[in-house]
Amino acid sequence: xxxxxxxxxxxxxxxxxxxxxxxxxxxxxxxxxxxxxxxxxxxxxxxxxxxxxxxxxxxxxxxxxxxxxxxxxxxxxxxxxxxxxxxxxxxxxxxxxxxxxxxxxxxxxxxxxxxxxxxxxxxxxxxxxxxxxxxxxxxxxxxxxxxxxxxxxxxxxxxxxxxxxxxxxxxxxxxx
Numbered sequence: 001x002x003x004x005x006x007x008x009x010x011x012x013x014x015x016x017x018x019x020x021x022x023x024x025x026x027x028x029x030x031x032x033x034x035x036x037x038x039x040x041x042x043x044x045x046x047x048x049x050x051x052x053x054x055x056x057x058x059x060x061x062x063x064x065x066x067x068x069x070x071x072x073x074x075x076x077x078x079x080x081x082x083x084x085x086x087x088x089x090x091x092x093x094x095x096x097x098x099x100x101x102x103x104x105x106x107x108x109x110x111x112x113x114x115x116x117x118x119x120x121x122x123x124x125x126x127x128x129x130x131x132x133x134x135x136x137x138x139x140x141x142x143x144x145x146x147x148x149x150x151x152x153x154x155x156x157x158x159x160x161x162x163x164x165x166x167x168x169x170x171x172x173x174x175x176x
Contacts (some may be wrong), residue, residue, distance in 0.1 A: 001028050001035050008042035010070075016041065019071055023078045024052065030085050031056075041070065050077050061085065128158065136161045137169050 003021055005012050020039055027037075031054070038053040048070040054061040061084055065076040130153040131139070140148035140161055147162040152173070160172040 001025065001031055001033065001037050003037050003039060005039045005041070008040065010041050010043045012041060016070060019074055020050075023074050024081075026078065027054075027081060027085070043070075048073050050074055052077050052081060054081070130156070133159065133161055133171050 001024070003024070005017055005020060024037060024039070036055060038055075040051045042049045042051075046068050047066050048068060049064065049066045050070065050073040051064045052062065061081060063077045063080040063084065065073045065080065067073045067076065128149065128151045130151045132153050133150075136148050136150040136159070139150070140146075140163070147160055149158065149160050151157070152159040155173070157174055157176075159174075162170045162172070164170050
């Protein structure tokens with residue numbers, strides 16, 4: 001695995017680099033040797049955050065963990081990614097997709113059809129009225145939701161506004 005480790009507001013010491021490569025190196029049994037692992041460490045006040053992104057064919061395996069100790073965050077992120085890999089492996093097998101960046105032994109061994117597969121339990125239909133993004137934010141707040149789907153009156157495309165951490169808003173637009 002090829003590790004790309006960077007830091008924001010933190011120096012990536014040899015000890016941190018070794019801990020990351022040792023802990024995330026355990027995931028090597030799942031991936032082909034040329035798989036890229038992008039690791040970003042950051043510190044904000046007492047928050048020690050690690051973000052790990054592993055691009056795999058057609059998808060991204062990603063986890064972000066925060067604690068007051070970077071080594072604890074590293075342990076947590078490895079556990080989360082391992083759980084994601086097992087779920088993703090089951091999807092590959094269920095849909096008979098090519099394994100891409102994964103080792104064949106990982107795909108062939110220990111197949112478990114999980115009972116906690118994604119199920120859509122409720123479906124809603126509603127009229128989408130043309131409105132401006134600012135109006136959509138107001139509507140979202142009135143409904144008490146953290147996102148809102150609307151038809152953008154400026155572009156005549158379906159957009160989504162969402163509430164971000166810190167109370168600001170985001171807008172998702174299609175890139176056609």
